[in-house]
Amino acid sequence: MAIQRPKGLADDVYGAIFNKLMSLEISPGARITVDGLVRELEVSQTPIREALGRLEGEGLVVKTHLVGYRASPQITRRRFDEIYDLRLLVEPDGARRAAQRIGKEQMRKLKDTAEQMRKLASSTERSSYARFARLDADFHDSILEIAGNELIRDTLAHLHTHFHIFRLLFHARVTEEALTEHESILAALSSRDEVGAERAMRDHIDRSRHRLLPAFE
Numbered sequence: 001m002a003i004q005r006p007k008g009l010a011d012d013v014y015g016a017i018f019n020k021l022m023s024l025e026i027s028p029g030a031r032i033t034v035d036g037l038v039r040e041l042e043v044s045q046t047p048i049r050e051a052l053g054r055l056e057g058e059g060l061v062v063k064t065h066l067v068g069y070r071a072s073p074q075i076t077r078r079r080f081d082e083i084y085d086l087r088l089l090v091e092p093d094g095a096r097r098a099a100q101r102i103g104k105e106q107m108r109k110l111k112d113t114a115e116q117m118r119k120l121a122s123s124t125e126r127s128s129y130a131r132f133a134r135l136d137a138d139f140h141d142s143i144l145e146i147a148g149n150e151l152i153r154d155t156l157a158h159l160h161t162h163f164h165i166f167r168l169l170f171h172a173r174v175t176e177e178a179l180t181e182h183e184s185i186l187a188a189l190s191s192r193d194e195v196g197a198e199r200a201m202r203d204h205i206d207r208s209r210h211r212l213l214p215a216f217e
């Protein structure tokens, strides 16, 4: 796929490589050569190196001395469990706090994110899956933002948990079921139901964990 738009070229190149990584078109652990991407995307080395640096910061790519770039390996079962343990500790409580504090504009933005995810879920394009993962990350990040503890929010954001979790499986079920669960979270938040929001978030994270467990079988 050639990228022609000069405007926002760096972002487009980044997006193209991000999609390949998220949809497993570039397999975990696979070598990534700058020259290969130059040929494939028909752009110069500069935006590609820039994009790879950005992806390295997000933990999706690793740079090794002499070898060059590789796609990050799949997370281990242990790291998977650690991520979900952490999420279960902080996100249900975040949802409870968000239910106390959420404003009209914040509610509108959250609903908008959920709506964008719904539109993507029916698509079978690989790039849609990557976009869905990013929107899911935004959805959860926004709730933690509303909850108001910046340290908790930053900690989760820096782990890029959604990118690693979504890269475990490329599967439609991952997206469809999440939509219904998000609806429950939204419903609780919009009626400022603290207990309901906490429960809906815990339920969503629990179910997500079970949806992705087959990746380790």
Ligand SMILES: [Zn+2]
Residues within 6 Å of the ligand: 136, 139, 140, 178, 182, 204
């Ligand atoms: Zn979610």
